[in-house]
Amino acid sequence: MPRLLVVNSSGRNTRSITRRLTGYFAEQWLVTHADGELIERDVTLQPxxxxxxxxxxxxxxxxxxxxxxxRAILSESETLLAEIEAADALVIGAPMYNFGLPAQLKAYFDQIIRVNRSFAFDPEAREPYQPLLADKPTTVIISVGDGDLLPGGPMAELNFLEPHLTAMLGFIGLHSVEFVRVGYEEFQDKRLKSALESAEQAVARRAAAA
Ligand SMILES: Cc1cc2nc3c(=O)[nH]c(=O)nc-3n(C[C@H](O)[C@H](O)[C@H](O)COP(=O)(O)O)c2cc1C
Known part of the structure; x- marks a missing residue:
């Protein structure tokens, strides 16, 4: 049975764009995986x-x-890693908070990036770091208040969210990462409307292919 891991991290339980789009992703994924199962991890409700x-x-x-x-101390980390290992695809909702990740999402990564478990470290080796997790399609849904922070925008150099997520996911073996981006949430203008429409199309496409 195919499994989709859905990770949410918005501090907002209502009005959240990333939650809405991860929900839409899951809905679309279930259309093409009728026998599929969702694994839901909410790092805001359960930090x-x-x-x-x-x-x-x-x-x-x-x-x-x-x-x-x-082992008891590491059991939380084990649970979170087992969810990733059990999944065939991942979708992660990641709002931008102060140019980077919400603290609860960073805490999640601190639990899952673990030596001898999700990456290997050999100081003698030519490549000292080796990822230990199997790659799988990973979609990261980003929402930012100011779309000028998105790639190609005039403030893109202040976007620490995407490079940080790409580095952390790749470090443990998740290389097949695609970002779906929504900008201008704080402006509530036509740019937001058009970003949401494009994001929904990208989500539907990616969910069908995942
Ligand atoms: C604590 C906090 C910090 C934020 N920091 C930024 C920021 O640095 N840059 C930005 O463009 N938007 C920022 N925003 C706006 C959010 O990125 C935006 O509202 C986004 O849609 C939140 O995701 P959500 O809709 O899933 O909750 C911040 C919002 C909050 C609550």
């Missing part, structure tokens, strides 16, 4: 724990040395 001393000590200990306490 992943920030990593701390105990988490770091556990994550960086050799896996064969993991104690039951360490």
């Amino acid at each position: 992943p724990s920030p990593v701390n001393e105990a988490w770091i000590a556990s994550a960086f200990a050799a896996p064969e040395a993991h104690s039951p306490v360490m």
Whole structure:
């Protein structure tokens, strides 16, 4: 049975553009995958724990040395990684907050980017970092208040959201990433309307192909 992992991170439960579009993606994906199953991960309603001393000590200990306490500390990370591994495709809703990711989405990535689990590190190797997850189609739906921050726009150099997401996803093996972008949410003008229409078309196309 095909599975789609839907990750939402908008702080808004209502009026959210990214939630609306991840929902539309899931709806369209289910049209072409009638026997499909959704795995839903809402990092706003259930914020992943920030990593701390105990988490770091556990994550960086050799896996064969993991104690039951360490395994318990890493169980949240395991759950989140198991969801990615179980999925055939991913859709991630990522609003821009202060030029980058919402904190709860960053906490999610801090939990899933884990040495010896989602990436390997060998300081002696020519390529010290190797991703450990299998690639799968990943669609990231971005919404920004000011569309001038989107690629090609006059403020694009302040868009730290997309390069950061691309780097983190690729680091663990998710290379087949496509962004669907909505700009000008804060302007509520015709640019937003047209961005939403294009985004819906891109979502439908991508969901059918995923
Ligand atoms: C805390 C916060 C920070 C924001 N920072 C930015 C920003 O740096 N640049 C920008 O263009 N829009 C910014 N916005 C606007 C959001 O990116 C925009 O409202 C987007 O549509 C939010 O996604 P959502 O509709 O899924 O909630 C911010 C909004 C919030 C709530």
